[in-house]
Amino acid sequence: MNGTRRINTGFKTGLAFSILLIAMGLAGCSTSGSGSGIPLPPTAPRTVAESQSDRDHAKLVAAFGGEVRAPSAHQLLNDIITRLVQASDRPSETFQVTILNSPVVNAFALPSGRIYVTRGLLALANDTSEIAAVLSHEIAHVTLRHASQRNELQARSSLITRVTENVLNNAAEAAVVRDQSRMTLASFSRSQELEADQAGVKVLARAGFDPFGAPRLLTALGRSANSSDTGRTSGGDIGSSHPATSERISQAVQAARRANAPGIGEADRARYLATIDGLAYGDDPVDGVVRGRTFIHARLGVAFVAPVGFTLENTSQAVLGASADGGRRLLFDAAETPNGQSLEEVLRSTWKDTIEPGSMETSTINGLPVATALSRGKEWHFRLSAVRIGTTTYRLIVAAKVGSGDLDGMFRQMLASVRHVQPDEARSVQPLHLKIVTAQNGETSETLAARMPASERPLERFILLNGLDRSGPLKAGESYKIVGD
Template identity: 30%
Template sequence: MIHLLLTAVMAGASAGCAMNPVSGTPDLVFMSESSEVNIGSTNDAKIREKYGVYDNPELQAYVQQIGQKLAEQSHRKNLGYHFTVLDSPEVNAFALPGGYIYITRGIMAYINSEAELAAVLGHEIGHVTARHGVRQHSAATATGMVGAIIGVATGVRVSQDLFNVLGNAMLSGYGREHELESDRLGAEYMARAGYDPQAVIKVIGILKNQEEYEKKTAAAENREARIYHGVFASHPSADKRLQEVVGEADRYKTLSAPYVGRENYLKQIENLSFGTVKKAGVLVGNRYYLPESDLSFDFPKGWSVQPALTSLTTVSMASNDQQARLQLDIHDLDKDVTPDEFLKRHMQLNDLPKGESVKGLSQPSFTTILPMASGFSANETRVTVMHYNNKRLLLQGTAKTPGAFATADRVFLALAGKLRPLKAEEKTAVERRGQGQRLRVIRAVSGDSFATLAKKSTLEKYSEETLRLINDKFPDGEPQAGESIKIIE
């Protein structure tokens, strides 16, 4: 019976086949191009709200211009492409289906030329043109269909969270084959647009150095590493497969001397914000401040913030032993919806376990424990919803083991009762501290070294290594007299 049902499912799935715009071969997809564009358009607002759009119209226009120049050479030039610089210190770039492409100011600090920027944007355009997001979504849909049929036949329920599958792929990568395909396509679009496709190898080498160093410092600080998904395990200088797919683009070159645009790019990123700024929260001592939401709380002892997972509307924390995690999400408040009703809608639950209000809070609240499995934990999750001024706060805490959860649950409940607004003197101090650093471009003079420049920098730690990384001089390069270099003030 199961065999017959699976055969029926696959027969129905074949009806969803379409021609892949890159390869010209059939694709198993369950989404029209108009639906694909609608997904991008619908979720664009969510991405902008979560990360924030970097407030620099000139830089936004510059990135849009370079992106469109590449998109015009792509296999799907008919799409209305949108390129946005996000106000995030994360080192990342990603794409939504339908032509919505994002690059963070964090990754732009490590790029050193227009050609390298084109390499990152071209890679993300490649994901769109090859419909990697759509194919990921369709594969998950097929899995969900098969799971439903198996459930009917066996009584075993199989579920699939399609949004999480697509979201994880966007931010963490689609696997080596799809990433290589995007590198190949991006290199082709670069060559056709007048850039040297070897800039793909160059920028991946820079980001690989950043990744390796970031992983070491993140491990020492017990936090998540901030790395770009389009980088493989091996260094590009030793990755023959990567070199081969990029080398294929040489036949598409339109210029004998492809454009690099180093000085023009450095001019564009002059005064770029570097690191965390006040909107994303400021940690002073053991207290965390969110000025945009007029919210602060004492950071739990033995816990640390997870910068790579923190945005304008989210603060993620982890215990130093990495056994427990806690996430605070900030939502707009609809006063007509009670905390428990919001939780049911947000979690898509028909019923909630017995819960209670958070002790010590005057505004409406609700807290309970849900039997919720995740990639991190197959145990319980403490979920708390609170009204806070004109915001709704959602706290979700989980742990790897039942014992770790029992210990961490006291932290989850205690934090909920410690949230408070900023005091007047705190607002002034946080405003001053939270401005963040700025990237400046200077002309190196004889005698300059990254050691001496680091001493003048406002970077509090790893300053010499950071300057080398953002200038592609890691691990031991030095500035040359007359060379334009980036510093952090």
């Protein structure tokens, strides 16, 4: 998307971020001051590799919206890592863990021994053994030296770059390239992921944790990836670059059975839930938030509403949206515009394909100057717009496959929702947090989910967060996670 700049909107996922991970020699996988952990000896001299590691660390932290300052959570993760490393075949290895400020369900490691866990993943786990399973898996990637085997991924990053550059601009080509690159990455990492799973479960059991925490967490990951409620935050990375979750679960269960009998090993659900009580959940309002079909960016002072049936994804480059069948898509981003450049010129300079002659129009919507245009491709049609709020120009692009519906009506309805957010409304946008509550006699998933009015599809979210079956009863006196202000 030449001529555009990042809207700085929050979640750091998708293909653009994949390039960053590949370039840095990512050793781990997707399952989101400096990170605390087992420190390097203070007298150790700094090397070129360590300096590069620090630069890579800074890039990752910045790309994921910063680091979460949660001392109790850091302490728990450090305690877990200490036990895991001591139980591993390489007890002299050193690791540092950082909690990333992202709602994405994600964890990965760099060859340097830096491990990253997103707050989105912390929210999904339900006990200490489950998060220990993630850390053990990532430690295995490092100790098995998987990063050194992934060098060829660098050469493939050009494919992913092409996908990023062609979002909505050439949808058919982008889809083909995306599928090809994902298949290549998946086939390359398949054996490594399964190997790290097996090694991770062994170390998990040796360290005294419940080895069945691994298949439980993998089950939660599978549900998260398949959930329409969380699809925008998972970004597809798990499914695109790793073996099928069902296969990983099956093999993890077998490994857990070989390691220990069910019920043997520490899970420590109480400590874990107490640790994540109050943890920020979902999008950070500083970087824009998605609330159902509404996107609102308090700092930039802009908001819009997506059409019915769309799911929004708040990425580092733009807000993306798509209908369930993929036949309709949208993009909302900020354009880098020279002083004095008209809105018509913005559309002409930032759109690569042909704009239909005579389709360019200017108008005012919600008191904001707007330019709109039409572009027709062989399989997709596009409605383009540039909207100016203060000194910032935003692009709204809506695409539809030929014959898939009323593109013009959908576009105009959405464009009419773009508005300037006033300071009072901006201040009212507050982050969501996890809350740990105790179920009382007679309480059900429905009654606890009803205490989550700020969440989209609260019952589905409650079931997913707590790893429950929809028909399963709650246990009186048991602690559960809900989401609130």
